[in-house]
Amino acid sequence: MTLAQRVRTLNGLAPRLRPGGGRGGPRALPAAWTAFRNSEMAIILLSGVLGLFVGLGVVVLRVTVTAIHSVLFGIPWGGHLSDGFSLDWWQVAFIPCAGGAVVGGVAWAIKRRRPRETVDPIEANALFGGRMSLTDSLNLALLTVLSGGCGASVGLEAAYTQWGAGFCSNIGHRLSLRRDDMRTLVGCGAAAAIAAAFDAPLAGAFYAFELIIGNYAVANLAPVLLAALAGTFTARDLIGEDLAFATSRAGHLGTPDYFLFVPVGLGAAGLGMIVMQGVTATEQWMRRQAIPPWVRPPIGGLVVGIVALIYPRVLGSGHGGIVANLHFTFALPYLCGLIAAKIAASAISIGVGFRGGLFSSSLFLGTLFGGAVVMALETVAPSLHPDPLVYTLVGMGAVGASIVGAPITMILLVLESTRDFAATVGVTVGVIAATVAVRRWFGYSFATWRFHLRGLKIKGAEDIGWIDSLTISRVMRRDGKSVPVEMSVAAMRKAFPLGAVPQLFAIEDGRLVGIIEPTDLWTPDLGGIPEEVTAADLMTPVAATLLATDNLQSSLRKFSETKAEILPVVDDPDRMELIGYLTEAEALKSYSQELERHRSDMIGEARLVSTALTPEG
Incomplete structure (x- = not known):
């Protein structure tokens, strides 16, 4: 769909x-x-x-x-x-x-x-x-x-x-x-x-x-x-x-740290993409096994419980684990194992049908990742003296931004939680690197990735629904003139003087079968006497039709493809019963007005043009 x-x-x-x-x-409201x-x-x-x-x-x-x-x-x-x-x-x-x-x-x-x-x-x-x-x-x-x-x-x-x-x-x-x-x-x-x-x-x-x-x-x-x-x-x-x-204290940063936060952010981006793909892989595996949806959560719960026997901190959202990571340091092997366990537990939990999100889980994973980076740096480059608190915060913000897709939110969350401006600047570097990497290599946050898997091609909450609510029925003209295919040119000249109508539509057995340019009724090259030439002789086949339920954006595409200035609107593509018509000029005008209205609302300014969209005719 x-x-x-x-x-x-x-x-x-x-x-x-x-x-x-x-x-x-909605009920009518009082004044x-x-x-x-x-x-x-x-x-x-x-x-x-x-x-x-x-x-x-x-x-x-x-x-x-x-x-x-x-x-x-x-x-x-x-x-x-x-x-x-x-x-x-x-x-x-x-x-x-x-x-x-x-x-x-x-x-x-x-x-x-x-x-x-x-x-x-x-x-x-x-x-x-x-x-x-x-x-x-x-x-x-x-x-x-x-x-x-x-x-x-x-x-x-x-x-x-x-x-x-x-x-x-x-x-x-x-x-x-x-x-x-x-x-x-x-x-x-x-x-x-x-x-x-x-x-x-x-x-x-x-x-x-x-x-x-x-x-x-x-x-x-x-x-x-x-x-x-x-x-x-x-x-x-x-x-x-x-x-x-x-x-409990402020972080300590040196100039080399800011350069190191870039690869930390890139690593956080990779970690975030692994988590998102892990959720999808779990769901797809469950579907391939044809396991009923109501059976999946207890199976996943059993697996998560087995993982928790080794790493109990994977249980729950991870708030307690975040606080522990911010105040204590752990050995590198333990941190690496807990990262893998938390990724597996989170992916399995959501993939099998437990409801919840990855907001706090991503923060927990980020603190683990930041702590692991510190332990690795102390092993390979002890002269750098990295501050575990700062790197933990950078990891938390970067992984959170990678998965949740809200970089400024993560930066402000660190600032409001720690009241440490210097550490927040470092977090900003890691968050920027992670956000750019995810947008470049993956293109989705966890929420928009889920929409993508469901077939909804939306990249965020920008209001695109108004496009589908702006239907052709709101702006089409309903005064279209139709003639039977057997009607003579003489009769049409009498009924429709030159300039009286923009378009004529030929009808046979109640179906739209062709379009007649009114100026063709008066051409010297008629090819016969007006009493004998009929609408069927002058009409051209219908190149394209519109449905009243289509949106204006789709109509603009059809105008561009057919090079037509007027297109008929029918009730059903099979019955082809004419209910109106739309001009390209009116479609462009209405679409531009509605687009301008949304832009004006976005910047909080008064509208520059009228946007009243009402059917004419």
């Missing part, structure tokens, strides 16, 4: 995709509500209020997973599964497997009731104007909590952002907000979620700009930042200030 077909199919399911599952169009949604200040204030609720939801999800870990694994309250606690072998080996059975069963039950794919925030903003289903979002959050709770090697950030974006989309739909405001609210939900999870409002805001909205615009700045701040303060008030990766 092509991208356009998928968009049209899902737009056809719009009532089911609407948050809350409501059917029918006060109309004024509210047209106010920029109202949208800003709304984003702040929604950020509070998103932050509260993140805390609830986080506490729920902590409670599950405490019950199943005996982890002390406030600890992390990847802290390296001494666990009984049966807990490590069998709890992920049993949890996988629960995840598989719940996923099977959800799939029976809601068989479509869950629309995530990036896809919603790219294709559907910010429309998300709150029910689907809560289902995904539930599966992620169950997956993380039983020890699968996945991050919880996917649950946080899905909940936050889905909740904000639901509210935006109920208020009948415009498309651009809906997309902004989806970004606000994700920003508040990441900010609350990491106590990092700037990182949360730029996560929304880079991944969820797809660009930075002045109009988005205030609502997204306010939502991120609201989410952060809510989490702080409920669980206290909790810098995700606080360090």
Whole structure:
């Protein structure tokens, strides 16, 4: 299924995709509500209020997973599964497997009731104007909590952002907000979620700009930042200030270090690509073995448990392991083994159907990689005296940027977590190198790579869905004049004086069979007397037709291919019943106006031209 077909199919399911599952169009709102949604200040204030609720939801999800870990694994309250606690072998080996059975069963039950794919925030903003289903979002959050709770090697950030974006989309739909405001609210939900999870409002805001909205615009700045701040303060008030990766000292850098951070970034890029390809390889292997989807999670959980018997830190998202790596150094063989184990555990967990993301897992892998680089440098070039803390942070940011695809977010996350500006500059070098390498050699982040595998050719959250919503039916003319093929030129001259119509369409048995240039009715070279020459003698075969459901972009391609100035619009390519026509000039004008409107919205300026697109005729 092509991208356009998928968009049209899902737009056809719009009532089911609407948050809350409501059917029918949005209800008419009172004048006060109309004024509210047209106010920029109202949208800003709304984003702040929604950020509070998103932050509260993140805390609830986080506490729920902590409670599950405490019950199943005996982890002390406030600890992390990847802290390296001494666990009984049966807990490590069998709890992920049993949890996988629960995840598989719940996923099977959800799939029976809601068989479509869950629309995530990036896809919603790219294709559907910010429309998300709150029910689907809560289902995904539930599966992620169950997956993380039983020890699968996945991050919880996917649950946080899905909940936050889905909740904000639901509210935006109920208020009948415009498309651009809906997309902004989806970004606000994700920003508040990441900010609350990491106590990092700037990182949360730029996560929304880079991944969820797809660009930075002045109009988005205030609502997204306010939502991120609201989410952060809510989490702080409920669980206290909790810098995700606080360090006890400042890093020490020398000039040679900045040059070394470039190869570190390139190595991080390679590591990130291995992880993404590993997830795909696991999924493809499972499909080739024809293993039912509900059976895959317990199998994967058993494998992850076996790996965890040797390296228990692979369990969970990796937050505890990150903190340990920032404060302690480990032997090079151990770090290399743990890197391989974490890659395998993460790829298997997501590949078999555990729900979650790679955000925190990529940060954990990055700290391991940075620590391994330090150990290797101390072995081969001890005179460099590399600072383990700085290289660990550089590895964390570079691998995170490689997989997540949000370089500025990673830089700001390090800055807000460590408050160490000098180390952040070093992280910037590694992140730039990693980002450029992944774009050059791979071309995708983990999220967009997943879209690619599903057949969605989108590279980010830039709004391309408006192209498919700008259909020919909105701009075509419906006053096309048709004549039967047996009608004589004399009769057509009488019915259509010279200059009265731009085009005539020849019809036979209700089907469009040809096109007649009106000027040909008056040519001296008619080839016979007007009473005897018919429309069938003058018509030319139809070179191409348009469908009312096609988008304007496709019509422009057909105008270019056929060199025609007017194309007929039919209801169905088989029935060929004429319903209107479109001129190339009108198609170009309408497309340019809509493109200008989106560019104006992006920079927050007033529109320069009118963009009212209404069918004529």
